[in-house]
Amino acid sequence: MSEQWLLGVDLGGTTTKLAFLSQNGEILYKWGIPTDNSNDGQNITINIAESMEQKLSELKLTKSHLLGIGMGAPGPVNYEKGIIYNTVNLGWPDHYPLMEMLQKATSLPVAIENDANCAAAGEMWKGAGNGSANVLCVTLGTGVGGGIVANGQILQGYRGAGGEIGHITSVTEGGARCGCGKTGCLETVASATGIVRIATEEIQSKKNTSGSLFDLYQLNGRISAKDVFDCASKGDAKALFVVEHVAHYLGLALANIASTVNPEKIVLGGGVSLAGDVLLKPVQTYFNKYVFPPIKDYTSITLATLGNDAGVIGAAWLIKNHLK
Amino acid sequence: MSEQWLLGVDLGGTTTKLAFLSQNGEILYKWGIPTDNSNDGQNITINIAESMEQKLSELKLTKSHLLGIGMGAPGPVNYEKGIIYNTVNLGWPDHYPLMEMLQKATSLPVAIENDANCAAAGEMWKGAGNGSANVLCVTLGTGVGGGIVANGQILQGYRGAGGEIGHITSVTEGGARCGCGKTGCLETVASATGIVRIATEEIQSKKNTSGSLFDLYQLNGRISAKDVFDCASKGDAKALFVVEHVAHYLGLALANIASTVNPEKIVLGGGVSLAGDVLLKPVQTYFNKYVFPPIKDYTSITLATLGNDAGVIGAAWLIKNHLK
Numbered sequence: 001m002s003e004q005w006l007l008g009v010d011l012g013g014t015t016t017k018l019a020f021l022s023q024n025g026e027i028l029y030k031w032g033i034p035t036d037n038s039n040d041g042q043n044i045t046i047n048i049a050e051s052m053e054q055k056l057s058e059l060k061l062t063k064s065h066l067l068g069i070g071m072g073a074p075g076p077v078n079y080e081k082g083i084i085y086n087t088v089n090l091g092w093p094d095h096y097p098l099m100e101m102l103q104k105a106t107s108l109p110v111a112i113e114n115d116a117n118c119a120a121a122g123e124m125w126k127g128a129g130n131g132s133a134n135v136l137c138v139t140l141g142t143g144v145g146g147g148i149v150a151n152g153q154i155l156q157g158y159r160g161a162g163g164e165i166g167h168i169t170s171v172t173e174g175g176a177r178c179g180c181g182k183t184g185c186l187e188t189v190a191s192a193t194g195i196v197r198i199a200t201e202e203i204q205s206k207k208n209t210s211g212s213l214f215d216l217y218q219l220n221g222r223i224s225a226k227d228v229f230d231c232a233s234k235g236d237a238k239a240l241f242v243v244e245h246v247a248h249y250l251g252l253a254l255a256n257i258a259s260t261v262n263p264e265k266i267v268l269g270g271g272v273s274l275a276g277d278v279l280l281k282p283v284q285t286y287f288n289k290y291v292f293p294p295i296k297d298y299t300s301i302t303l304a305t306l307g308n309d310a311g312v313i314g315a316a317w318l319i320k321n322h323l324k
Numbered sequence: 325m326s327e328q329w330l331l332g333v334d335l336g337g338t339t340t341k342l343a344f345l346s347q348n349g350e351i352l353y354k355w356g357i358p359t360d361n362s363n364d365g366q367n368i369t370i371n372i373a374e375s376m377e378q379k380l381s382e383l384k385l386t387k388s389h390l391l392g393i394g395m396g397a398p399g400p401v402n403y404e405k406g407i408i409y410n411t412v413n414l415g416w417p418d419h420y421p422l423m424e425m426l427q428k429a430t431s432l433p434v435a436i437e438n439d440a441n442c443a444a445a446g447e448m449w450k451g452a453g454n455g456s457a458n459v460l461c462v463t464l465g466t467g468v469g470g471g472i473v474a475n476g477q478i479l480q481g482y483r484g485a486g487g488e489i490g491h492i493t494s495v496t497e498g499g500a501r502c503g504c505g506k507t508g509c510l511e512t513v514a515s516a517t518g519i520v521r522i523a524t525e526e527i528q529s530k531k532n533t534s535g536s537l538f539d540l541y542q543l544n545g546r547i548s549a550k551d552v553f554d555c556a557s558k559g560d561a562k563a564l565f566v567v568e569h570v571a572h573y574l575g576l577a578l579a580n581i582a583s584t585v586n587p588e589k590i591v592l593g594g595g596v597s598l599a600g601d602v603l604l605k606p607v608q609t610y611f612n613k614y615v616f617p618p619i620k621d622y623t624s625i626t627l628a629t630l631g632n633d634a635g636v637i638g639a640a641w642l643i644k645n646h647l648k
Contacts, residue, residue, distance in 0.1 A: 157474070160586070161616060167616035295483050
């Protein structure tokens, strides 16, 4: 028999991504299924098992061709026990024994981890982290997620909340309300949602009723985070003001995390990171200003390279390491 | 032969503390020698070796009674390679092979680590950390030091700067100059030095020329951090203002670190921590306000219990784990 494969699973609220990978982290086959959160979420592991069996059957293979299953899930995870504490969208009760349920459904070894931590492991293994033992991965999307690899291991923390950097308090006075219940979280500033909010507030303040961002807002009745970065790239003053504001808080947060966990590489992913240099350059400037000086030249900030594949790749890394 | 002992060494700029410990972390004998940083620091390891031999001889024992030596040193350390990057006070060149030099001088296995990380390991093992796998230890003294234990391991980071939380940027605008080269570090606010500076500025601002702290300053021409806490305990308005200011920045920093590494226990040590509840209570209030809500009730903030012994105990833990 040829070398066994790994199954990586990236469980999302609406879609579950699956992939067979080589033990070297190469994606061989990938596909997706809808996430069915009805019936208290009890169909989720069954559907994954059935989809896996079906794909193996299509490839004229059996389960013995798989070494095991790694899975990222959206919520805080206890890695040792294989339980997920509290998820909002999946129907599961608190302390759901996800590892055990997926093992039962598949009869294969399973390891589970928080999805942002899986993405960090993926970027560390095969992406911008380039195999470094110390990586911070930040996903700037609708929200802000994070994962930390330290000493070559995922930093889980006591309650699976290691790397929850979207909920660092960035704005101590008068910050916007966050979904987590407090105000002023990094997520309220550096997510796509936060950027749109800040830009809209800036436009509606009527301090300056001109410029390309203002015109876009007048035309469409709203603006996107991409609009902000596009206008900033062209020198629009309002857009540049917003980007500077965002970059200040993001650069400060990354600097303070770096002074705490000292990563070699900081990898920025998610939709907002597609802005590229117009965001990266001012973030780097603020990072340099605020970070512990001896590590400034030993910390790189780069863009993620795996896109949506980071989750399944990191999940595969997880089970590979679990079985080592 | 009875169970072998561990030698724990805590190297300071003026004094080197040494202790023989049982493998269970109990201090059996402890003593100190002056740190001799002349001759490019080359006497340091030789003096440790001689002092160890002398103590063994006094106890009518030989080196075979020792399993190995753990040592904390003041500077960033590469644990794997056993080198120390740059130390200010010890005379060593950059990248000094400390582990190798101490091994040569003693013919025993050696592990070295940053001193603040050793103290954190000590508190984790035998002190307030109570064996938890996830502990943040903060030393509030002349400066602010920190060490993180995550997944049961010391978080070293890429360049040995893991846990350098004294250099988190707390004050982004108009902060005081720090020894590290930047401004507004947590150390400029939450160290004894920082507290004295803030209090002195407050007194000299002449906004309110009354109260017990003001009187002490008039009497002695200066005040100490202890004066500030003593006066705050008695309700002095100026002193309470200073403590509130310090607690705000410290509580915010601890909350943001907790949202990043999710420790079970945060242990505060050093001279400033002796203030006790007058500091701890407002720190806890700000921590609760700023931390990621799901972990608030799963993170305790307590006082260190090992005092000056934390370093040698953590050093002993280090070599015990190194040889496992």
